[in-house]
Amino acid sequence: xxxxxxxxxxxxxxxxxxxxxxxxxxxxxxxxxxxxxxxxxxxxxxxxxxxxxxxxxxxxxxxxxxxxxxxxxxxxxxxxxxxxxxxxxxxxxxxxxxxxxxxxxxxxxxxxxxxxxxxxxxxxxxxxxxxxxxxxxxxxxxxxxxxxxxxxxxxxxxxxxxxxxxxxxxxxxxxxxxxxxxxxxxxxxxxxxxxxxxxxxxxxxxxxxxxxxxxxxxxxxxxxxxxxxxxxxxxxxxxxxxxxxxxxxxxxxxxxxxxxxxxxxxxxxxxxxxxxxxxxxxxxxxxxxxxxxxxxxxxxxxxxxxxxxxxxxxxxxxxxxxxxxxxxxxxxxxxxxxxxxxxxxxxxxxxxxxxxxxxxxxxxxxxxxxxxxxxxxxxxxxxxxxxxxxxxxxxxxxxxxxxxxxxxxxxxxxxxxxxxxxxxxxxxxxxxxxxxxxxxxxxxxxxxxxxxxxxxxxxxxxxxxxxxxxxxxxxxxxxxxxxxxxxxxxxxxxxxxxxxxxxxxxxxxxxxxxxxxxxxxxxxxxxxxxxxxxxxxxxxxxxxxxxxxxxxxxxxxxxxxxxxxxxxxxxxxxxxxxxxxxxxxxxxxxxxxxxxxxxxxxxxxxxxxxxxxxxxxxxxxxxxxxxxxxxxxxxxxxxxxxxxxxxxxxxxxxxxxxxxxxxxxxxxxxxxxxxxxxxxxxxxxxxxxxxxxxxxxxxxxxxxxxxxxxxxxxxxxxxxxxxxxxxxxxxxxxxxxxxxxxxxxxxxxxxxxxxxxxxxxxxxxxxxxx
Amino acid sequence: xxxxxxxxxxxxxxxxxxxxxxxxxxxxxxxxxxxxxxxxxxxxxxxxxxxxxxxxxxxxxxxxxxxxxxxxxxxxxxxxxxxxxxxxxxxxxxxxxxxxxxxxxxxxxxxxxxxxxxxxxxxxxxxxxxxxxxxxxxxxxxxxxxxxxxxxxxxxxxxxxxxxxxxxxxxxxxxxxxxxxxxxxxxxxxxxxxxxxxxxxxxxxx
Numbered sequence: 001x002x003x004x005x006x007x008x009x010x011x012x013x014x015x016x017x018x019x020x021x022x023x024x025x026x027x028x029x030x031x032x033x034x035x036x037x038x039x040x041x042x043x044x045x046x047x048x049x050x051x052x053x054x055x056x057x058x059x060x061x062x063x064x065x066x067x068x069x070x071x072x073x074x075x076x077x078x079x080x081x082x083x084x085x086x087x088x089x090x091x092x093x094x095x096x097x098x099x100x101x102x103x104x105x106x107x108x109x110x111x112x113x114x115x116x117x118x119x120x121x122x123x124x125x126x127x128x129x130x131x132x133x134x135x136x137x138x139x140x141x142x143x144x145x146x147x148x149x150x151x152x153x154x155x156x157x158x159x160x161x162x163x164x165x166x167x168x169x170x171x172x173x174x175x176x177x178x179x180x181x182x183x184x185x186x187x188x189x190x191x192x193x194x195x196x197x198x199x200x201x202x203x204x205x206x207x208x209x210x211x212x213x214x215x216x217x218x219x220x221x222x223x224x225x226x227x228x229x230x231x232x233x234x235x236x237x238x239x240x241x242x243x244x245x246x247x248x249x250x251x252x253x254x255x256x257x258x259x260x261x262x263x264x265x266x267x268x269x270x271x272x273x274x275x276x277x278x279x280x281x282x283x284x285x286x287x288x289x290x291x292x293x294x295x296x297x298x299x300x301x302x303x304x305x306x307x308x309x310x311x312x313x314x315x316x317x318x319x320x321x322x323x324x325x326x327x328x329x330x331x332x333x334x335x336x337x338x339x340x341x342x343x344x345x346x347x348x349x350x351x352x353x354x355x356x357x358x359x360x361x362x363x364x365x366x367x368x369x370x371x372x373x374x375x376x377x378x379x380x381x382x383x384x385x386x387x388x389x390x391x392x393x394x395x396x397x398x399x400x401x402x403x404x405x406x407x408x409x410x411x412x413x414x415x416x417x418x419x420x421x422x423x424x425x426x427x428x429x430x431x432x433x434x435x436x437x438x439x440x441x442x443x444x445x446x447x448x449x450x451x452x453x454x455x456x457x458x459x460x461x462x463x464x465x466x467x468x469x470x471x472x473x474x475x476x477x478x479x480x481x482x483x484x485x486x487x488x489x490x491x492x493x494x495x496x497x498x499x500x501x502x503x504x505x506x507x508x509x510x511x512x513x514x515x516x517x518x519x520x521x522x523x524x525x526x527x528x529x530x531x532x533x534x535x536x537x538x539x540x541x542x543x544x545x546x547x548x549x550x551x552x553x554x555x556x557x558x559x560x561x562x563x564x565x566x567x568x569x570x571x572x573x574x575x576x577x578x579x580x581x582x583x584x585x586x587x588x589x590x591x592x593x594x595x596x597x598x599x600x601x602x603x604x605x606x607x608x609x610x611x612x613x614x615x616x617x618x619x620x621x622x623x624x625x626x627x628x629x630x631x632x633x634x635x636x637x638x639x640x641x642x643x644x645x646x647x648x649x650x651x652x653x654x655x656x657x658x659x660x661x662x663x664x665x666x667x668x669x670x671x672x673x674x675x676x677x678x679x680x681x682x683x684x685x686x687x688x689x690x691x692x693x694x695x696x697x698x699x700x701x702x703x704x705x706x707x708x709x710x711x712x713x714x715x716x717x718x719x720x721x722x723x724x725x726x727x728x729x730x731x732x733x734x735x736x737x738x739x740x741x742x743x744x745x746x747x748x749x750x751x752x753x754x755x756x757x758x759x760x761x762x763x764x765x766x767x768x769x770x
Numbered sequence: 771x772x773x774x775x776x777x778x779x780x781x782x783x784x785x786x787x788x789x790x791x792x793x794x795x796x797x798x799x800x801x802x803x804x805x806x807x808x809x810x811x812x813x814x815x816x817x818x819x820x821x822x823x824x825x826x827x828x829x830x831x832x833x834x835x836x837x838x839x840x841x842x843x844x845x846x847x848x849x850x851x852x853x854x855x856x857x858x859x860x861x862x863x864x865x866x867x868x869x870x871x872x873x874x875x876x877x878x879x880x881x882x883x884x885x886x887x888x889x890x891x892x893x894x895x896x897x898x899x900x901x902x903x904x905x906x907x908x909x910x911x912x913x914x915x916x917x918x919x920x921x922x923x924x925x926x927x928x929x930x931x932x933x934x935x936x937x938x939x940x941x942x943x944x945x946x947x948x949x950x951x952x953x954x955x956x957x958x959x960x961x962x963x964x965x966x967x968x969x970x971x972x973x974x975x976x
Contacts, residue, residue, distance in 0.1 A: 329816065531896060582903075591903055642875065644923025648949065650941055652877050652922050701950045703910050703919030711951040 029064045032096045033076060036616055037678065037727075041099060044078035048088070058233075064088075079119075080107040082561050104564040104611040105129045106556070111179060112204045112224035114441060114451060115213055115410060116400055124449055124473035124483045126554055126568040126607075130203040137676070137687035139723045139737045139758050141241055141249040141270060143200075143225065144192035144751065149672060149691055149721075150205065151623025152568075152607045156665055157750040160191030166207060166570050167603030167629045167666050168220035172491055174210070176224040178311060180346050181217075183392045184368030188494060194315060194342065196268040196293050198239050198251035199228045207568060207607075208552040209489025212453040212469035213412075213437050219489035219548050220572070229297060230255025230264040236765040237731075243758035247272040262299040268292070274321070275753045277745055282324040282333060285750045289319035289338075307350040315342040325383065327376065334383055338372040356402040366392040388422040390495075410439040410453075425499040426516065433459040447475040457490075461498060462545045465490050484553040489572075490545045497543060497578050497595040509590040511580065514543035517594040521584060524592065532585045535596075540583065544597055548574040554607075562613035571604040600632040601663065617678035624671035629662040634706050645702050645709060661697050661707035667716070669694035682726070689721045698748035714748035725760075731767030735760040802967050802976055805838060809945060810962040814854020828853050832860070835928065835936045835968050849930045852962055855909060855918065855943075857900040860931050861892035867931040871899040873907060875923045878939040878965070884974040890929050900926060908940050918943045918959065919950050935974055938966035 033044040033056050040060020047053045048068065056062045070089045077083050081099040091097060101107075106121040108129040120127055130146060140146045147163060148155040154164035162170030171188035174181060182190055203225050210218040236254045248271050255264040274288040292315070299309040317340040325334045344366045351359040368390045374383040396414035403409050416433040439453035454468040469487025476482060493514065500513040501520070512520040517540045524530050554568030577599035582591040605627040612620045635657065637643050643655040662668075672691040679686070694716040697707035707713075723737030736759050743755040812831040832841040832848035841848035849869045851858040860867030870890035874881070891899040904911035908926060909918050920940040928936040940962060944953050947963040967976050 585897075585903070644875065644877070644921075646922045646950075650947075651879070652939065654877065654923075699914055700910070700912060701919070702922060703950065704922050705905075705910055705912075711949075 029066070029068070029092055030095060031062045031064060031074075031076075031091055033060050033062060033078065034096055034098050035081075036098055036100065037683075038096075041078045041081065044076060044081070044099065047075045047077065048072060064091075079109070080105070100561065100613070100616075103558070103562060103613060104556075104566065104609070105131055106558070106564070108202070110204050110206075111226070112176060112222050113206050113210075114439060115179075115398065115412075116408060116441070118441075121481070121556065122449060122473075124451055124471040125485050126207040126483070126552055126566075128205045128609075130205070132201055135197055135200055135203070136735075137685070137723050137725070138689075138721070139241065139243075139735065139739060139760065140197050141243075141247065142193040143195040143197055145739075146197055146200075146203065147192065147223070148751075149674075149689055151609050151672065152207065152625045152670075153205070154667065154670065154693065155192070155751050158189050159187035160189040161193045161751050162189035163192060163223070164666070165205075165220040166572060167605065167627050167663070168572065168574075169665075171494070172217065172219040172489075174214050174218040174222045176222060177313070177344070178227055178346070179224060180311075180344070180362070180364045181214075181394075182344075183366050183390060184340075184342055184370075185494065186370070186388075187496070194291075194317070194340070195225065196249070196251065196270060196291075198249065198268060199253055199266045199295070201226050201228050208485055208570065209467070209469065209487045209548055209550045209572075211465075211467035211489040212455050212487055213439060215435055215455055215457050215465075215467070216490055216492040216545065219491050219546075219550075219574070227295065227297075228253065228255070228264065228266070229299075230257050230262050232257050234766055237763060238765060239760070239762040241735075241758055241760040244756045245273045245275050245753065247756075260301040262297070262301075264295075264297040266293075266295040268294075277747055277750065277754070282322060284321050286753065287319040287321040287336075287338070289317055291315065291317040305352050307352075309348045309350075311344070311346040311348075313342075313344045313346075316340070322377070323374075325374075325376070333377040334374050335377055336372065336374050338370065340371075341367070341369045343367045358400040360398040360400075362394075362396045362398070364392075364394045364396075366390075368392075386423045389420065391419045393417045406443040408441040410437075410441075412437045420495050420499070422495070422499070424502050425495070425513075426501055429495075429499055431460050433457060449473045449475075459492060462492050462543065465492075465545055465547075479558045481556045482553075483555070484551075486549075486551050489548040489550060492545050493543050493578055493595065508586065508588045509593065510586075511593045514541045514595055517541050517583065517592075521592065524584070524586070529586050529588075530584050530592075531587045533583070534585060535581075535583045539596070540594065543578065543595055544576060546574060546576050546578055546597070548572050564609075564611040566609040566611075567607065569604075569606045572602065574601045574603070577601055598633075601629065602632060603627070603629045603663075603666075617680060619676040620674070621676075622671065622673040624669070627666055627668055627670070629666045630660070631663060631706075634660065643704055643706065643708075645704055655704065655706070655708050659708040661713070664697045664699060664707055667694040667696040669716070683728075685725045685727070687721075687723050690718055691721065692716065692718045693749075696748075714746050717744045717746055717749075717752070719744055719752070731764030733760075733762040735762075802969060804965050804967050805835075806963070806965045807833075807838075808947060808963045810840075810852060810964075811945075811960060812852035812854065812962060813960045814856075830858060832865075835930050835938075835966060836932050836934065836970075847931055849928055849936070850926075850938075854960055855911075856902055857898070857908060857926075858893050859899045859928065861899075862894045864893040864898070868929075868933070869931045870929045872927050873900060874925050874927055876925055877923070878925055878937065881925055881937055882976055884927055884935050884937075886974075888927065890927065909943065916955060917950070917953055930968070934972055935969045935976075936966050937976055938964055940964045 033041045035041055045053050045055045046062045054062050068088050072088045073085055074088055074091050075085050076097055078099055081101055084099055108120050109117045110120055110127050113123050113125055113127050135146050138146050138149055144155045144161045147153050156162055156164050163173050165173050170190060175190050206222040208221055210222045234256045238252045241249045251268040253266040269292055271290040274284040274286045277285040295313045297311050301307045319338040321336045322333055324331045347363045349361045370388045372386045394414055394416045398412040401409045413436050418431045419428055421428045435457045437455035442450045450472045452470045457465045467488045471485030473481055473483040498513045498515050500511055501516050502511040550572045552568055552570045557565040576597035578595050579598050580593045581596045581598055583594045584592040607625045609623045614620055638655050638657055641654055644652050645655050646652055670693050675688045677686045695713045697712050698714045701712050702709050719740045720742060721739040723735060725733060725735035727733045738757045740755050745752055745754045813828050815828045816826045830851035830853045832851045834841055834848045844865055848860050858864035859871045860869040870892050872888055872890045893899050901907040908920055908924055910921050911918055926938040930936055941947055942963040943959055945958040945961040969976055
């Protein structure tokens with residue numbers, strides 16, 4: 001850590017020395033292409049009639065030829081901004097040209113949807129992009145804090161902070177970091193608090209099943225986190241945020257691009273005391289923890305054809321908490337300490353032999369490990385120790401071929417190797433898989449745009465899986481585009497479902513993963529412990545992937561450059577859901593459980609998003625999601641008259657369909673509204689957000705194990721967040737704000753810490769010394 | 771500790787009477803009373819959580835529907851016994867009597883007759899008449915909250931040691947029959963509250 005700091009200081013000094021630039025003296029007429037805050041748009045270019053295209057320089061300036069016809073028209077184009085046209089005369093009179101950002105980030109280039117670069121408005125599936133500014137304005141330190149402000153996403157706790165999309169839980173959402181999958185899930189949840197946000201450039205959110213290109217896990221959708229790259233010159237920044245619960249987040253990064261090399265390094269330190277929503281119960285609701293994150297990216301462009309990159313990321317976390325345990329009939333305190341480590345190495349080689357062909361060879365190796373210990377406070381005796389180690393390696397080749405100027409074909413093949421070792425699993429376990437995918441992007445006419453794809457997976461554990469998908473978009477007119485997609489998704493059984501070997505000593509029941517249930521049952525039978533087998537033994541261990549068929553349709557309606565309405569309606573039919581189920585009864589009256597493909601679930605709903613630029617510097621947006629979820633087997637049991645409930649006066653009655661509230665932890669209604677205001681004179685940015693999460697079922701209370709009673713719901717909450725920030729010309733940015741200003745908390749939502757106040761500082765160090 | 775109270779529910783609730791005072795039904799000559807038994811405390815064995823060993827063995831609480839009181843010993847006249855979450859009947863491996871039982875589903879007040887097809891069981895080596903385990907017999911155990919709730923709609927049909935039919939519904943496993951949303955891990959448990967109707971004339975209707 002010390003060495004890292006020294007290294008960082010040295011880099012900053014280096015940068016200081018090299019930062020003297022000569023200023024060019026301009027004689028020709030010069031235009032400055034700026035955004036509404038007056039910052040130069042560095043990727044803009046100006047086209048002038050027959051004269052061709054002139055790019056802007058590093059200060060956003062564009063030198064026009066001197067012999068221009070003043071009656072000609074200039075066209076100013078920059079990706080992500082609305083195109084602007086104006087006569088040369090007008091431009092000369094007022095050479096600062098301001099471009100407005102495309103509303104709803106429609107111009108943004110998205111990689112994750114097709115594994116090729118395409119702008120949001122050309123994609124025939126529901127995709128949203130969260131840009132750097134939106135991330136910054138949330139005052140967020142960890143990824144979950146950004147995602148909870150998005151329409152249709154819900155942050156929920158389950159062995160870590162997980163995500164919910166289209167009513168599906170974290171297990172069914174693929175999380176990518178710079179396009180590569182993150183591994184290391186606990187009980188299905190990939191903890192979003194493992195990911196620091198300070199160097200995230202943008203987040204792509206793709207809704208609907210994407211197994212046709214990504215395979216397992218991409219059933220509800222994909223979240224792709226794209227971190228900063230250094231592309232030109234020398235850049236460096238430091239950033240610090242401090243907030244309630246003694247939470248501190250410090251980051252620094254440094255990048256240099258020279259002679260075809262792009263080098264980038266990032267370091268983040270985070271610490272928090274955690275928080276407690278129920279002080280009367282020993283233990284914190286959210287543990288105190290400290291993390292280090294380190295990331296480097298090294299890239300080299302050898303020629304127009306060859307490019308090589310290596311990304312490396314390391315994460316380390318130490319957490320502690322405590323709880324009360326029953327020791328020989330007495331309540332005593334026990335400490336829990338946890339460690340988590342995560343290392344990713346991701347080399348990529350790109351070869352472009354011609355403009356129609358691209359070959360990309362990617363490797364991805366990842367190690368993830370956790371260690372947890374529970375010890376009695378009074379004498380330090382170890383109560384429980386649990387370790388988990390996962391190794392994941394993937395090699396993949398992707399070929400993109402521009403067949404005609406209207407057809408782009410992408411094909412890929414890959415191999416995957418995974419090993420896992422854990423306290424409650426036997427031995428070291430290894431899985432192998434191979435896959436192929438093919439995708440065809442086609443614009444049959446100016447109005448139509450179709451993406452077809454399928455992927456075949458062959459896995460040593462669950463056999464083969466085919467995942468097709470087709471998406472299409474039709475442009476009805478300049479303003480309105482309609483899109484529709486239908487596809488299949490799947491999720492492989494997780495490690496626990498396959499490998500668990502668990503025996504509860506105190507109550508005497510067993511849980512076996514699918515691979516162990518045969519042997520485990522045989523052993524118990526030999527020991528004479530089995531009273532009765534409840535399931536045909538030929539079914540033991542016969543676990544297949546969970547599958548879904550999903551339908552998405554919606555529109556993008558751009559009423560004007562300043563007003564955008566988007567909607568998506570979805571339905572996911574999920575079958576073969578895996579659940580624990582008793583397979584045998586023991587002589588002690590307890591059961592042997594294993595995992596079986598039993599349940600069938602439907603999630604459906606609609607999302608609606610509005611983006612409205614009321615005036616320059618004043619923007620309003622709102623989003624709403626309606627969600628309906630149901631377990632089809634529960635509905636069958638209700639129809640059969642097999643489910644009963646008790647009313648408040650303890651009378652028993654039949655459960656009706658109207659009583660049934662669907663799956664737990666799903667809000668039927670949720671939404672948000674945001675107001676962004678840029679005050680020109682003071683240069684202060686204000687972002688006010690209200691986030692609503694409607695009531696949701698937290699668990700069964702009345703004993704029938706389904707959600708069907710008002711007392712089984714947690715109340716809906718509206719949370720208000722406000723942040724103020726000011727950016728100075730020298731690259732310094734100051735911010736202050738508060739999340740959950742009115743301290744609305746809910747015992748059943750342990751991801752909501754209540755009111756958090758924060759201050760922050762950021763500086764682009766390289767700008768200070770210019 | 772044990773508090774057995776007889777409520778003549780007819781005094782308090784008309785709802786209970788409906789099922790019992792059906793004038794078209796000639797069979798029960800008198801209105802059958804639902805009996806409410808509160809806070810029958812039947813603690814489970816105490817177990818060491820680390821080793822799973824039983825430290826102190828509890829004893830069953832033996833209850834007689836006909837007498838509406840506890841029997842002193844296993845040898846006495848009783849129908850049903852409670853210990854922790856386990857319920858036994860006085861027969862087979864559990865006792866010397868002739869009691870039998872089965873779990874059926876329905877609304878307690880509307881359950882008017884024991885069908886001929888219903889097979890009542892005695893306690894045997896291969897299983898108790900009221901099966902143990904969450905979701906099998908009379909209760910559900912919630913893995914998240916670690917609370918026990920009687921499975922709504924589950925009715926225990928018991929043929930007493932004396933050969934009469936009883937329908938019984940367990941209302942709570944916690945002291946003073948609190949609503950389930952007021953129960954927490956600290957609520958004293960193994961306090962049974964249940965209601966039952968006894969048909970003393972040997973017929974299968976209530």
